[in-house]
Amino acid sequence: MTAMASSAAEVQVKEAVLVTPSDPTANHLLKLSTVDSQLFLRFTIEYLLIYRPLRFNGVDRDDITSRVKAALARALVPYYPLAGRVRVRPDGSCLEVVCRGQGAVFVEATADFTVSDFEKAPRYVTEWQRLLALQVADVLKGAPPLVVQLTWLSDGAAALGVGFSHCICDGIGSVEFLKLFAQLATGRRNGAAVDFKPKPIWQRHLLDKTPFKQQPGQSHPEFSRVIDHCKFMTRFTPDKLTPTSVKFDEWRLNELKNSITPTSQLRSLSFTSFEVLSAHIWKSWATASNFPPQQILKLLFSIDIRHRVKPSLPTGFYGNAIVLGCAQTTAKNLTEKGLAYATELIKEAKNRVDNNYVKEVVDSVSLNGASCVPDPVGVLILSQWSRLGLENVDFGIGRPVHVAPVCTDKYCILLPIDDHSRSVKVMLAVPSVAVDKYLNLLRDV
Structure with missing residues (x-):
């Protein structure tokens, strides 16, 4: 450096x-x-x-x-x-x-x-x-x-x-x-x-552990450990990473949605832009990284629970009202199966999060504390900033023309684009040896 x-x-x-x-x-x-x-x-x-x-x-x-x-x-x-x-x-x-x-x-x-x-x-x-x-x-x-x-x-x-x-x-x-x-x-x-x-x-x-009637539990793969088949963490040290930035205009997002229609059991309209784009990023990242086929890979992303818990959290609640969504599969399945496969994994991860799911997470964190930490092996973390309203924050010098993370790291950030409310910028640092392949795959809609 x-x-x-x-x-x-x-x-x-x-x-x-x-x-x-x-x-x-x-x-x-x-x-x-x-x-x-x-x-x-x-x-x-x-x-x-x-x-x-x-x-x-x-x-x-x-x-x-x-x-x-x-x-x-x-x-x-x-x-x-x-x-x-x-x-x-x-x-x-x-x-x-x-x-x-x-x-x-x-x-x-x-x-x-x-x-x-x-x-x-x-x-x-x-x-x-x-x-x-x-x-x-x-x-x-x-x-x-x-x-x-x-x-x-x-x-x-x-x-x-x-x-x-x-x-x-x-x-x-x-x-x-x-x-x-x-x-x-x-x-x-x-x-x-x-x-x-x-x-x-x-x-x-409101987000503390409370007594409630336990319902049949769901799995929480976001906290489970996986076998490291590829010295995963050594691939993602800052000195080995190259930051990337790719814009997805609205028409490209629509093309992504349309591209999965023939292979999906669900109509393309049932997928959100977030689900399809996240799946495309995850698949491109995994393919470019050339992981062993048996390596378990996870996509982790925050899910807002303000209106998923019962009763809903009050308007103006500014604490952490999030849990982690987790899509999980093998590198072989992620890279070889179609985009619809990864998209449906992400959609299913979102749909699992309901009031009972949140209470299970709160209970687990309360009881297990330090052990309830996502295992970093095989993980790509994705954060959606494109719907927060950052592009409208005007301190009297106009609206920002660029919104970015301070450090472009191994975490993928979806960002708003000035004057294009339905477009998204994808910023992610990937291993330098894989950057060209990743960019070619990501841009190939």
């Missing part, structure tokens, strides 16, 4: 400060849910939003920075747990947030990047990492759960990097915060966050 690092764009941090809530907030402890406290959620959601160069008259960077910083302080009033600190509860049962108004981190920086640098994939996994210079490495050691970095690019464009501790909020919850934050920065809110809809709802007890 030395040669790559030496060619990286220069990023200069101008300011790094703690921003506390603008008004007094409650001083107390808030318990996180069983779902929030899962070991595999103890990482950071890292968004990167790129805005067009500011070419109009009267633009004052200092004024914009001040407005963004002030808006962050105001947004932290209704979302005050994001200004707290996370720790393990004394009894070890789960996590909790110590709310004392400690603050979130705000960073202002400049960088040699231009807006055009984000039209394609980064050259290596961590090329854009310094656009969120302070990594929320371990919130259990006192790190702030929220970091915001506004970076001014050399062509007058701007990058906003935001890191959320995943144990406090999921994707939907984090974007609800960003929408309020942005509205306050533009002045479209009068400063009284009490009128914001939806109002943020804590109520994490």
Whole structure:
């Protein structure tokens, strides 16, 4: 990585400060849910939003920075747990947030990047990492759960990097915060966050273990271990990966759907774009990687359970309201059978998740804790950011022209495309030895 690092764009941090809530907030402890406290959620959601160069008259960077910083302080009033600190509860049962108004981190920086640098994939996994210079490495050691970095690019464009501790909020919850934050920065809110809809709802007890009549259980392959036939993890270290970025316009997604009609028992209309595209990515990734035929492969993806549990979670609930969907098969079946096969596996994984399924997951995590962690062997993790609304987050400098992860890693991210609501960008880092084959397969609809 030395040669790559030496060619990286220069990023200069101008300011790094703690921003506390603008008004007094409650001083107390808030318990996180069983779902929030899962070991595999103890990482950071890292968004990167790129805005067009500011070419109009009267633009004052200092004024914009001040407005963004002030808006962050105001947004932290209704979302005050994001200004707290996370720790393990004394009894070890789960996590909790110590709310004392400690603050979130705000960073202002400049960088040699231009807006055009984000039209394609980064050259290596961590090329854009310094656009969120302070990594929320371990919130259990006192790190702030929220970091915001506004970076001014050399062509007058701007990058906003935001890191959320995943144990406090999921994707939907984090974007609800960003929408309020942005509205306050533009002045479209009068400063009284009490009128914001939806109002943020804590109520994490709703996803804790509760007594219920046990129904016949389902399998939960997302937590099962598989035999490693190919030294799987050594193939996916950052230095062996090449980031990729491929756009799927609406017509290409429709072609994908139409391509599976003759072989599927289900009508193409019964498949969603997410199911078909995810299957195509998974199949292309597996074929290019040339896994042994007997290797068990899994596709893991988050499923929103806000309306799958009974009763539904309240509007404004911003905690982790997700469970993992898991499609599983052998490398031989995934690569040799048609696209319909993988698509139906994904659809079945989604359909399994109901109220009883969620309660089983909560029970299992409560009882088994550390053992309820997805086995990484054979796994491709896919996250759908394309329906969160990130493309509409306007801080007074327009809507973002690019939405991306801070690091393009071995996790596949589906991203929105500016002004194309039905199109999707697929970003994934794959082993360098397989990248050409993967791209050819992915683009071949």
